[in-house]
Amino acid sequence: MILLGNAGMMAIIMTDSRLNTPMYFFLGNLSFIDLVYSSVIAPKALVNFWSQSKSISFAGCETQLFLFALFIVTEGFLLAAMAYDRFIAICNPLLYSVQMSARLCAQLVAGSYFCGCISSVLETSMTFTLSFCASRAIDHFYCDVRPLQRISCSDLFIYKMISFFLSGIIILPTIIVIIVSYLCIMSTVVKIRSTEGRKKAFSTCSSHLGAVSVLYGAVSFMYLTPDRFPELSKVASLGYTLVTPMLNPLIYSLRNRDVTEAVNKLLEKKSAIQGLLLLFH
Numbered sequence: 601m602i603l604l605g606n607a608g609m610m611a612i613i614m615t616d617s618r619l620n621t622p623m624y625f626f627l628g629n630l631s632f633i634d635l636v637y638s639s640v641i642a643p644k645a646l647v648n649f650w651s652q653s654k655s656i657s658f659a660g661c662e663t664q665l666f667l668f669a670l671f672i673v674t675e676g677f678l679l680a681a682m683a684y685d686r687f688i689a690i691c692n693p694l695l696y697s698v699q700m701s702a703r704l705c706a707q708l709v710a711g712s713y714f715c716g717c718i719s720s721v722l723e724t725s726m727t728f729t730l731s732f733c734a735s736r737a738i739d740h741f742y743c744d745v746r747p748l749q750r751i752s753c754s755d756l757f758i759y760k761m762i763s764f765f766l767s768g769i770i771i772l773p774t775i776i777v778i779i780v781s782y783l784c785i786m787s788t789v790v791k792i793r794s795t796e797g798r799k800k801a802f803s804t805c806s807s808h809l810g811a812v813s814v815l816y817g818a819v820s821f822m823y824l825t826p827d828r829f830p831e832l833s834k835v836a837s838l839g840y841t842l843v844t845p846m847l848n849p850l851i852y853s854l855r856n857r858d859v860t861e862a863v864n865k866l867l868e869k870k871s872a873i874q875g876l877l878l879l880f881h
Contacts, residue, residue, distance in 0.1 A: 602642070602842065605849030606635040622700040623689070626682045627852060629709050630811070633678065634845035637671035640664055641841045645741045661743040666724040668742070672819075672840070673770055674716030679812050680774040681708040686805050687781035691788045719770050726762060730754040739830050742841070746833065778812060810851040814844050 609631040613624045644664065648654040656664070688699050727745055730752040740747035745763070749756055785805060792798045818839030825832045 602638045602845045603635065605846060606631040609849045609852065610635075622685050622702075622705045623682070625705050626678060626685060626709070629712075630675065630678055630682070631849060633671050633675045634848055637668055637675070638842060638845040640667045640671070641742045648741070656738075656743065661738075661748075662724060662728055664743045665727060665745070665748075666720050668744075668841075669723050670713075670716045670720035672716075673719045674712045675815065676771065676774045677712035677715050678709065679808070679815065680777040681712060682808050683778040683781040683812070684708075686808060687784055690785050690805070715770070719766065722766060723763070726759060730756075730759065740834060740837070742837070744837065747830070750830075775816070782809070807852045811844075811848050814847055814851075815840055818844060 610628050613619045613628040613631075641664070644656060644660070648656070685700055685705075689696050692699065723745065727748055730748070731754045732748070732751055733753045735751045738747045738751060749759075782805070789798055789802065818836050822833055822836035822840065825836060
């Protein structure tokens with residue numbers, strides 16, 4: 601479902617010229633990120649689920665943590681960029697095409713990947729400088745920071761302080777951008793007199809709000825759960841590693857009229873081609 605949903609969303613955005621807008625440019629990148637970071641986790645987890653050994657190499661573990669951290673952080677920054685896009689679209693619609701230029705959109709996406717890369721390099725390098733002499737068994741279905749901390753025999757106080765500081769630098773700006781953008785959007789929507797206008801404004805934001813709620817809700821639950829409840833952490837991890845990438849295409853396709861129309865158009869075109877092939881046959 602993750603592969604079909606996100607690959608399908610990317611195909612629709614690339615093939616339909618009506619979706620050649622900043623919002624769908626961001627959405628296409630969001631689908632790509634969901635596709636990649638779930639693929640970093642799911643295949644190895646499925647292999648270990650069915651096999652007896654349930655193992656991963658040290659290099660494989662390091663690579664898995666690096667790629668997952670890279671794409672999950674990138675997604676957070678991309679969601680913040682999408683919130684800014686919705687803010688401009690609703691609060692300053694007349695200048696939308698000027699302010700949200702193709703160059704700015706490309707810069708926002710590139711900046712998201714850059715921040716994700718820097719964060720991932722720092723997090724991975726710090727984690728794998730720890731000494732792992734307590735155990736070789738990771739109590740999790742993929743290599744994540746907290747399960748790796750549990751099997752380390754190093755002093756984690758300084759590491760945790762630096763990690764907390766880094767998380768604050770990464771997460772706080774994205775949350776602030778999203779909250780401020782939506783506060784401005786709400787104040788603008790309240791001033792709209794027509795019910796139809798308000799409904800239209802809210803409908804353009806509901807999909808994004810759904811995606812933000814699912815991701816940040818699962819991540820917050822994961823990292824706020826005490827260490828003595830590792831099973832709850834696994835459930836939360838399942839939420840943002842597999843459930844979120846599966847739900848995002850559904851949220852955006854079901855709540856978005858443009859995407860629904862593009863899908864219908866694609867299906868009609870496919871039916872017409874099949875009809876012609878049958879006719880010739």
